[in-house]
Amino acid sequence: ATALAAEAEDLENHRSDHLVRLLNPNVATMKEDVLYHFNLSTGTHDFPAMFGDVKFVCVGGSPSRMNAFIRYVGAQLGLDQPGAEYPNICAGTDRYAMYKVGPVLSVSHGMGIPSISIMLHELIKLLYHARCSDVTVIRIGTSGGIGLEPGSVVITRQAVDACFKPEFEQMVLGKRVVRSTDLDEQLVQELMQCSADLSEFATVVGNTMCTLDFYEGQGRLDGAFCSYTDKDKQAYLRAAYAAGIRNIEMESSVFAAMCSACGLRAAVVCVTLLDRLEGDQITSPHEVLSEYQQRPQRLVGYFIKRSLGKA
Amino acid sequence: ATALAAEAEDLENHRSDHLVRLLNPNVATMKEDVLYHFNLSTGTHDFPAMFGDVKFVCVGGSPSRMNAFIRYVGAQLGLDQPGAEYPNICAGTDRYAMYKVGPVLSVSHGMGIPSISIMLHELIKLLYHARCSDVTVIRIGTSGGIGLEPGSVVITRQAVDACFKPEFEQMVLGKRVVRSTDLDEQLVQELMQCSADLSEFATVVGNTMCTLDFYEGQGRLDGAFCSYTDKDKQAYLRAAYAAGIRNIEMESSVFAAMCSACGLRAAVVCVTLLDRLEGDQITSPHEVLSEYQQRPQRLVGYFIKRSLGKA
Numbered sequence: 312a313t314a315l316a317a318e319a320e321d322l323e324n325h326r327s328d329h330l331v332r333l334l335n336p337n338v339a340t341m342k343e344d345v346l347y348h349f350n351l352s353t354g355t356h357d358f359p360a361m362f363g364d365v366k367f368v369c370v371g372g373s374p375s376r377m378n379a380f381i382r383y384v385g386a387q388l389g390l391d392q393p394g395a396e397y398p399n400i401c402a403g404t405d406r407y408a409m410y411k412v413g414p415v416l417s418v419s420h421g422m423g424i425p426s427i428s429i430m431l432h433e434l435i436k437l438l439y440h441a442r443c444s445d446v447t448v449i450r451i452g453t454s455g456g457i458g459l460e461p462g463s464v465v466i467t468r469q470a471v472d473a474c475f476k477p478e479f480e481q482m483v484l485g486k487r488v489v490r491s492t493d494l495d496e497q498l499v500q501e502l503m504q505c506s507a508d509l510s511e512f513a514t515v516v517g518n519t520m521c522t523l524d525f526y527e528g529q530g531r532l533d534g535a536f537c538s539y540t541d542k543d544k545q546a547y548l549r550a551a552y553a554a555g556i557r558n559i560e561m562e563s564s565v566f567a568a569m570c571s572a573c574g575l576r577a578a579v580v581c582v583t584l585l586d587r588l589e590g591d592q593i594t595s596p597h598e599v600l601s602e603y604q605q606r607p608q609r610l611v612g613y614f615i616k617r618s619l620g621k622a
Numbered sequence: 623a624t625a626l627a628a629e630a631e632d633l634e635n636h637r638s639d640h641l642v643r644l645l646n647p648n649v650a651t652m653k654e655d656v657l658y659h660f661n662l663s664t665g666t667h668d669f670p671a672m673f674g675d676v677k678f679v680c681v682g683g684s685p686s687r688m689n690a691f692i693r694y695v696g697a698q699l700g701l702d703q704p705g706a707e708y709p710n711i712c713a714g715t716d717r718y719a720m721y722k723v724g725p726v727l728s729v730s731h732g733m734g735i736p737s738i739s740i741m742l743h744e745l746i747k748l749l750y751h752a753r754c755s756d757v758t759v760i761r762i763g764t765s766g767g768i769g770l771e772p773g774s775v776v777i778t779r780q781a782v783d784a785c786f787k788p789e790f791e792q793m794v795l796g797k798r799v800v801r802s803t804d805l806d807e808q809l810v811q812e813l814m815q816c817s818a819d820l821s822e823f824a825t826v827v828g829n830t831m832c833t834l835d836f837y838e839g840q841g842r843l844d845g846a847f848c849s850y851t852d853k854d855k856q857a858y859l860r861a862a863y864a865a866g867i868r869n870i871e872m873e874s875s876v877f878a879a880m881c882s883a884c885g886l887r888a889a890v891v892c893v894t895l896l897d898r899l900e901g902d903q904i905t906s907p908h909e910v911l912s913e914y915q916q917r918p919q920r921l922v923g924y925f926i927k928r929s930l931g932k933a
């Protein structure tokens with residue numbers, strides 16, 4: 312009981328300091344912490360010196376997109392040096408890529424819940440070891456839209472599962488554990504305001520369905536497996552629309568669950584590459600898709616600039 | 623009923639031809655099939671010409687490891703040209719990397735079930751469009767061992783879930799679908815024979831637990847979250863050992879389920895980087911881990927060489 316009380320007090324202190332907190336008392340007692348998939352360790356790297364000033368972490372699936380983002384943000388914040396390259400902080404591993412400019416960290420997470428969850432465990436520990444405070448984490452990603460013009464950007468109100476429930480279910484020691492997928496409502500409003508200021512593309516607030524599979528798991532008709540009809544698919548997607556779902560991707564639920572549990576302000580901003588009511592294949596020309604993928608970057612870049620009083 | 627009978631006959635023909643089959647009648651009627659995450663399309667690439675001779679597909683998480691593997695196999699089969707590079711067939715995307723030498727294709731799949739499942743949907747369609755026959759698919763990966771000396775190689779008898787059941791559960795249109803995770807028993811024996819011939823490292827046949835998370839999902843005490851004790855963890859891992867489980871990774875169940883359903887002979891060969899009964903962190907020196915990771919490559923490289931009558 313004493314240990315629990317101490318832990319509760321500790322968590323309360325972290326909360327009031329706006330520090331990143333862990334939900335694991337073991338880490339504080341470890342002599343060294345190897346963040347294996349980042350190829351970083353507290354034994355060989357000075358985390359407070361490297362990362363102590365981080366206030367914004369942006370994450371996305373593709374390493375090259377996260378490299379493009381850090382270059383974009385560096386230029387927007389006037390922090391870039393002409394001709395300077397941003398080194399990959401996770402050099403030595405190809406599991407994830409990480410870049411930093413000023414208070415902004417940009418990290419890739421691969422595709423799917425397990426891939427982003429490994430990254431988030433190690434990212435949250437990194438921020439904890441670096442004693443970061445007041446950190447905002449934003450996922451900038453791609454998604455399939457429902458009933459939206461392709462290229463529209465969705466800011467997630469709630470991340471929901473394949474049954475449209477705002478829950479993230481996980482197996483821990485062989486037992487089901489369910490966590491809520493709350494996101495920061497105020498941050499949603501701030502991002503919407505940024506989109507209105509920019510006025511460059513359509514942006515909506517909606518629920519985001521997070522699935523474990525891109526093909527059958529999202530009702531696609533064009534995978535290696537498909538045991539349902541177009542009519543079944545349409546009924547499922549229309550029911551999703553009726554439940555307030557405007558896009559589908561593969562990381563938002565665990566992202567929301569982990570960030571909110573650790574006291575991180577978090578948002579999910581995804582562009583829609585196609586309207587799933589119209590089709591399954593992503594057939595737009597490369598240039599068009601490429602411009603779409605810059606939209607969450609432009610919105611979040613502007614948000615960071617404004618938050619730092621530079622816009 | 624007629625359509626179903628035709629489909630059943632079609633599947634039967636595929637089976638007797640040893641062709642790769644799809645469990646989706648829609649694909650045969652599509653004018654073009656864009657394999658989005660490979661950046662390949664039947665409209666722009668000649669799949670039979672590019673891939674028609676493929677007999678072995680090796681898959682693994684890391685792109686650089688799969689590049690190292692193709693170079694190793696090229697040299698082993700005497701198919702390499704001095705100084706020649708293997709181009710990444712999926713250039714233009716950084717979702718996956720793909721390399722080919724002779725009848726061997728080497729493809730990265732990232733980390734976790736969703737990431738490998740996207741890759742497998744597109745790989746199986748690629749093999750189908752290329753009209754490949756008699757294809758063997760082998761995952762060469764890394765894992766955590768249970769009760770084994772680090773560096774031991776595990777050939778998977780059965781892929782099991784976090785409750786130790788040989789099942790892969792998936793959500794399709796919001797409903798649970800369960801598939802079996804059978805692997806080819808004869809292929810397991812052939813690989814064991816290869817390991818005995820090589821006699822370079824310890825190899826065992828055992829069950830492999832496939833989880834959706836690396837930290838809590840595998841009972842680690844060192845993640846950002848941990849709500850159980852070391853005693854709980856030990857009990858869980860010892861129960862896993864008693865159920866015949868010798869290693870834990872994050873892709874085998876969907877790999878087994880999808881390959882077997884499509885008529886592909888499949889195996890999982892993973893090295894163990896640590897003994898989870900002894901710890902959670904991967905702290906071995908880089909050179910040691912690097913040599914461990916070559917072991918599945920050496921075993922599978924030898925298997926391919928022998929299968930082609932070159933060993």
